Amino acid sequence: MSTTIFKAGKSHTAPNTADRATDWRDAALCRSHPDPEMWFPKGTDAVSMANEAEAKRVCAGCPALMACREWAIESREDSGVWGGLSERDRYNLRRRGRSRNTEPAIRIVTFPSVKDAYEALTQKDGRHVLWNGGNEVKVGKARLTPNQVAWQATRRRTPVGRIFTDCETDGCVRHLNDQVIRQAREATRRATTERSAA
Structure with a gap:
């Protein structure tokens, strides 16, 4: 379904997403979490570190964990917690030259x-x-x-x-x-x- 939006004499057609195939993002627990900012801690203070730890805890139980992790590593995502890995974790994996197939085992919460x-x-x-x-x-x-x-x-x-x-x-x-x-x-x-x- 395509929707045309009229604004001040201009029109814009919104993308047709009704027939979009589902992917790992649809199953991600962070989509329905009341505090999505938790996945993007703003520093290394105690509150930010607690947010990162809580985001990783939610990720550990997420059905989309591995797909999310693979996407973040492949796309070189440089901010936030993705697939249970912080930006520091992903940087360290890249620095050590580890591929997604040789990642450490997922820690059980x-x-x-x-x-x-x-x-x-x-x-x-x-x-x-x-x-x-x-x-x-x-x-x-x-x-x-x-x-x-x-x-x-x-x-x-x-x-x-x-x-x-x-x-x-x-x-x-x-x-x-x-x-x-x-x-x-x-x-x-x-x-x-x-x-x-x-």
């Missing part, structure tokens, strides 16, 4: 509790709760999967066996089951089958 990890790395979407973090989260000294974090943050009992998702929505960590739930379902299914056979 450590959270003080499963509630903190759950609140930072999930987003409610109607009936679903979508995971926006990586495949592993560090809580204290323990490394947990997204399903383990979600279970522990929202349930009052310890899971039995492995935790699986019951949902076909990608990334949903709300609809989970463990061995107790699976066994109860199987018992209900068997009882229903026996009643219908009788």
Whole structure:
């Protein structure tokens, strides 16, 4: 869709972006963050360093982290935090001659509790709760999967066996089951089958 804007006898046609293909920027967590300036600290004072650390923490749980990082390195972006790397981090990578394929491994952010990890790395979407973090989260000294974090943050009992998702929505960590739930379902299914056979 193209829109023509009339102003003081001049007209301008806005670019047609309605049919634009989605890219990594559409999935970036910083797009919906209430303080986008946090990704562009203005110095090395305590407040700026705290903003940079918080921006990196949000980046660590972002699904677009690697694409954002690659873009910043390839385009030689010289300001702000991109893909969890500050301008200093990117400069040091370039100075050492490291390519994007030999970058250091992504650091896993450590959270003080499963509630903190759950609140930072999930987003409610109607009936679903979508995971926006990586495949592993560090809580204290323990490394947990997204399903383990979600279970522990929202349930009052310890899971039995492995935790699986019951949902076909990608990334949903709300609809989970463990061995107790699976066994109860199987018992209900068997009882229903026996009643219908009788």
